[in-house]
Amino acid sequence: MSRVVNIKVARRYASALFESARKQGKTDAVQKDLGTLDGLWREAPDLRRVLESPLIPDERKHEIINQTVGRELDPLSTAFLHLLVDKRREVILPIVREEYVRLADIARGLVRAEATVAAQIDDVERAALVEALERRTGKQIELTVNVNPEIIGGVVVRMQDTVIDGSVRGSLEKLREQMLRER
Numbered sequence: 737m738s739r740v741v742n743i744k745v746a747r748r749y750a751s752a753l754f755e756s757a758r759k760q761g762k763t764d765a766v767q768k769d770l771g772t773l774d775g776l777w778r779e780a781p782d783l784r785r786v787l788e789s790p791l792i793p794d795e796r797k798h799e800i801i802n803q804t805v806g807r808e809l810d811p812l813s814t815a816f817l818h819l820l821v822d823k824r825r826e827v828i829l830p831i832v833r834e835e836y837v838r839l840a841d842i843a844r845g846l847v848r849a850e851a852t853v854a855a856q857i858d859d860v861e862r863a864a865l866v867e868a869l870e871r872r873t874g875k876q877i878e879l880t881v882n883v884n885p886e887i888i889g890g891v892v893v894r895m896q897d898t899v900i901d902g903s904v905r906g907s908l909e910k911l912r913e914q915m916l917r918e919r
Contacts, residue, residue, distance in 0.1 A: 742831055750831075772808070849895040
C-alpha cells in the first residue's frame, strides 16, 4: 500500500478514534497511549514486526497485545489496536498517532511551533516570542526552540503550514535575489 493511501486511511481511523475518545472524555488518555505505542514501535522493532506480519494469525497478535500492553492501555486504546489488527492496518499506527495529536491540538486551540534561532534565547525572549505568536494566531502556542548558528541572527518560525523567516540569513538571501533580478 502506498504512503498516500496509508495517510488517507490513517486520517479516517484517527478521526474516528478521536471522536470516540472525545465522547468518552478520554482524549488525553488515548493520546498518551498512542505515544506509548509509538515509542514501542521504535524501541521494540521485534514487536512491530510481529504485529505487522501477515504470516502471524490475528488471534496470536491479539494475545500478544493483551500480554504486552493490554493492561497498561486504556480499554479504548486496546480495542483500537485490536481493530487495526483485525483490519490488517497495523502499519498505519504511527501515522494515526500524528493525526490524532493534530486533531487533539485543534480541539484544545493549541498550535505547535518550532523556532530556530542563531543563539540560545533566555526565558524572557522565549516568553515574548510565544506571546507574539499567540497574538498573531489567536491560539495557544507550544514552542520548541532549536539553535542553528547558520541563520546568523533573528528567528525562523514554523507553525503548521506557515514559515516566518525573520532571520538575517533569510533577509540576505532575499536581498541577493532582488539584486540578481534587477541586473
